[in-house]
Amino acid sequence: MKYQSIDEANRAVLDKIVGSAPFLTDVVPAKSVIKELEEKVILHAGPPIKWDDMTGPMQGSCVGATLFEGWAQTEDEAKQMLANGEVEFMPCHHVNAVGPMGGITTGNMPVFVVENRSEDNQAYCIMNEGIGKVLRFGAYSKEVIDRLHWMKDVLGPTLSKALQKTEAGLNINVMVAKAITMGDEFHQRNIAASLIFLKEVAPLIVQVDMDENDRKDVMQFLADTDQFFLNIMMATGKAVLDGARKIQEGTVVTAMCRNGKDFGIRISGMGDEWFTAPVNTPQGLFFTGYTQEDANSDIGDSAITETFGVGGFAMIAAPGVTRFVGAGGFDDALSTSNEMMEICIDQNPNFTVPTWDFNGICLGIDARKVVETGIEPVINTGIAHKEPGVGQIGAGTVRAPLACFEKAIEAYAQKLGLI
Template identity: 50%
Template sequence: MSISIKEANAKAVERMQNAEPVLVDIKTAGDVIPEMTKKTILHAGPPVEWENMCGPMKGAVIGALIYEGLAEDEDEAVELAGSGEITFDPCHHHQAVGPMAGVTSASMPVYVVENQDQGNKAFCTINEGLGKVLRYGAYSEEVIEKLKWIENTLAPALKEALSLMEDGINVKNMTSQAIHMGDECHNRNKAGSALFIREITPYLLQTDIDNDTIKDMINFMADNEHFYLNISMPACKATMDAAHGIEGSTIITAMARNGVEFGIRISGLEEEWFTGEAQVIDGLFFPGYSTDDANPDIGDSTISETAAIGGFAMAAAPAIVGFVGGTPEDAVNFTKSMYEISVEENDTFTIPSMGFRGTATGIDVRKVVETGILPTINTGIAHKDPGVGQVGAGLVDPPKNCFEDALRAFAKKYRG
C-alpha cells in the first residue's frame, strides 16, 4: 500500500491527543443531532432491528415512544415499533453515544460537546439517575415523569448556567482531574460527578431559578454517582470521531454493544462495523441476582476504553474492584496489559500510582490480533428483562472474531 500504516496511526493518535472536548451547550436532540426526526430512535451499539433487540433495549424504545407522545401505552408502542414507521439507527451514526440501551429520541435534551481542536461535535442524553430508568428498559409512569422533569426543569437550568460560562467546561481536563482523584470515568464517576457539581453550582445560583428548585437539581445530581458518565462519553466520542476516517489507519475508533452484538469500527475502514456475539459479563451481582438474570453486554459506554480511560485507567481507581470484582493488583495488571495493544501513552490521562504514566492510547487492531490481548472493559450489568435495571457490574472480554474480521477487511482493502 502507498500509505504507511505507522504514519496513518500516528496521525490518528495525534488527533486523539490534541482533542479538546468542551461542554458548550444543552439542546434538544431533534434540533441538533444530524438527520434526527420525530420518528427516529437512536440506540446503543452496532445496527439492530426491532425484532432482534434485547429486552432492555425494547423496553427503552417503548418508553421513548410513549415519552414522545407517539404511543399511549405499551401495546401501541410495540405495534408502532414493529410497523416500519420508526427509523432505528445507532447513536454512533449520528455523532452521538448513549449508555446501556442508549435510546435517544427527538425531544430529549442532549449535552453538546465540541472538540475545539477539530471543530466536530458529539451528543449524549442527560443521565437519569439510579433505579428504574429508561436506559435499562423501564417505561413506567414514574420513568416518563422523570424524563419530562429533566426536559422541562433540569436541562433548561443547566443550559442557562452553561451560557453564563465564558468558555464552557473543558471535559478533558475535568476527566484528568477525576482520574487523579480515584475515578476511571466509566464505572466509577464519583469524583467526576462531584467536580461537575462544584463547577456548575455557582452559575446555577446566578440564574433566576428559585432556590428550592436548585436544591432539588443539586440533590438529584449528587445522589447519582454516574451523572458524569453522560458528559465524559460524548467527550470521548468527539475525541474518537476526530481520529476516524484516516486512510490506512488500523486504530479502533469505536467499541459498542447493543445487547446482542459487540461491534468495532476502524479508522481506515470508514463506516463499516465488525461484530461478534455480545458476552455475558463476569462480575459481582447485587443481592438476589445472578448470571441467569444478566443481559449480554450492552451500551456505548465502551467509547471510554476506546479513548484511553475506563478499563484502561483502572490502576487509578483501585476502589472500583469492590464494584466489578477482582483485586487492586488486578486493576493495575489490566491497565499495564493495555500498553501491549496500543500505540502511545496519553499525555493528559495519567496515573499517579504508576509515576504519572499516561494511559494506553490508540488501540491498534493489528496488535490485538497479534498478541491475543483483548481490550479490558469494565461495565454495568443490565437485567435481561426490561425495566428491572442494573443487577451488578464486572469485567467482560469482547469477542475475538470482530478484531480478526476487521484486520482481514483492512488487508483486503489496502493490499488486495
C-alpha cells in the first residue's frame, strides 16, 4: 500500500472530497456522453440485476423507456422484448451515471452533466420529472411518455442553452452551501436548492431565443418541481465520489445504491467491486389509502447523497421534514445526524449546518466503523408502490444492510493479505 496506514489512505480520499469542485455545465442527450447508450441499452439503479429479478417499479420503468425510445409500440411488445433479452441492462454506476428510484436511463433522455474540475471527471443524471405518475416510480402511461418527450425536446435544450450563457457553468458547491442553511438535506427536501437553481437560471432562460409558450412551460415546470435539484445533487455526489475513489486504498464508502433486490456498496480500497446484500424495505409515512403492505423494497441510486454526507446523514439540517420521514422531531433529527457521525471519519467544512452548531456535514463513511458499531447508514427515501405504474405512495427512511459492509472489509483485508 502506498500509504502508511488505512487512516492515512482514508484521509487522502477525504481530501479529494473536500477539495472537489463540481460545476453544472450542460444538459445533453444521454447517448452523446454515454456511448453504450447508442445501442439498445437500458441503465438501471443499483448493482447489476436481471430482468426477472427486477421489482415492479423498475420493470414498469423499463417498459416506459422502451416505449419512449420507440423500440416497441405497445406494452406487450415492450415486455416481450425486455424478457427476451433484446435489450441489454447495465447499472448507471458503470457509466459515470446515477439514476433515481428505478434509475432507468436510455439514450435519448436528457441528462445533467456535472464536471468535477478538481479531478477532471464527469457524472450524469436524468432530470427530475416532478411528482405523481412518473417513470422513475414505474409509471409508463401516455402522460408519462409525453412528458419525457417534452423534457427531451424542450426542457433539456432550454437548460443547455441557458447554461451555455454562463462562463463556466454553475458552481454547485455554492448552491449547496446556501441551501443547507435554508433547511434542505438534499434527499427528502430540495426546495431551497431548487429555488436557488431557478434564481440562477431564470435570468439566463429569459435570454434564450425560443418559443414563448415553451419558455412559459419551462419556467412553470421549474417553479413547480420542488425536488428538481435532487438529480443535480445526485450527479454531484457521483462526480465528487468518483473523483475521490481514484485513491484505490482505504475503507471509505464511495457508493451506496439499491436495485430493489440488492443493496450495493463500494469502498475506496476495492475499486469497482460491488458488495451486496438483500435490501430492506423502507418504513415511513404513507399517503392516504396506502400502507406498509404496498411498499416496494428499497430502490434507487439516490443513496449517493448519503454517501456524500447529506440526505439522512444531514437530517439535522432539515427539521421540517423529520416528521415526514418517520422521525419524531428536532431531537430525533439531531440524534440521527449524531448517530451517523459515529460511522463517519470527519466533517466537511464546506457545508456547515446552522442547526448543528455550524458543524460540517458528515464526511466519509468508514466501512470499518459501520461493522464495529453495527450502526447501519440511514437513508431518506421515497417509497414506491410495489406494482408498476402506481408511483410514489409515501416517504420514509431505510437502513443499509450491515452485511454489505462486512463483505467489503473482509475483501479488503484479503486484498491486503491480512487474512
